[in-house]
Amino acid sequence: MVHAVDASAEQLAIARRALSDLPQVRFTQARIEDAPLKAQSVDWVYSRFLLMHVSNPAAAIAAMARMVAADGALLLEVSDIGALRFVPCDDPAADLWRQWWFKLGRARGVAYDIFDRAAGLLTAAGFGIERSDRFQPVSTLSDAKTLPALGFEQCVPGYLEHARANATDIERHRAFLRRAISDPGVAVELFPTTQYLARSLPR
Incomplete structure (x- = not known):
């Protein structure tokens, strides 16, 4: 039996x-924090990118x-969204989005900063980490560089409303993205992802 758990009815x-x-x-609509499945069942x-979207x-x-x-x-996968960057780059407008991203997470009460805390939380919960693997794609392809641009556009309303981003700075970063996407000499280091294989320790 496979259980698919999600708080979103739309995703289910x-x-x-x-x-x-x-x-x-079997599909279950519930917050994972509420432990919707029976103990030891x-x-x-498998949890992929979930932790950044929960409040606890x-x-x-x-x-x-x-x-x-x-x-x-x-099997837990977490990403460090804030580590995404373009290289080489000395344009201050390139990194404007990062402060807005973390402010937006705090405003929404979710854990956009989970990446560095994941290993400690696993240990505290009684898991032993058997292995961890880190992946970070790097590409000069325009399609790859378009990915963060699309994500940025999705977040712009939140940046303006919750992160108090300045509209002029939004346009500065948008213009930078256009230049970076069309420049074959600029690569994007997409956000790194760590995959943990953790096993439940004897209780």
Whole structure:
């Protein structure tokens, strides 16, 4: 049995449509922090980029630890969005977005700064980390450089409303992105992702 857990009814509806031919999948709408599955009821938990979207990452990992059976495992992926950068680059406008990103996270009450805390939270929840692998794609392709530009545009309303970004600075960063995307000599170091394989320690 596979359990798909998400707080978003919309996301679960997408998953149901995509997995409609798999009767072994059960869908549960709930916050992971609320530990919606029975204690020690699953052998594996897979969590990808979830922790940055919850208000209490420690509670979320503790709930995962509760769900996992003895000697069960958690595969956790977290990304350091704030580490994204363009190189080479000496334009001050390139990094304007970063301060807005973290301010937006604080305003929304979520954990955009989770990357550096993940390992400690796993240990505190009773997991032993068996391995961790870090990946960071680097590319000069315009398609790759367009990815952060699209993300930026999605966040602009939040930056203006919650991060108190200046409209002039928004335009400065937007202009920088246009230049970087069209310049084959500029590469984007996309945000690094760490994948942890953690196993539940004897209780």
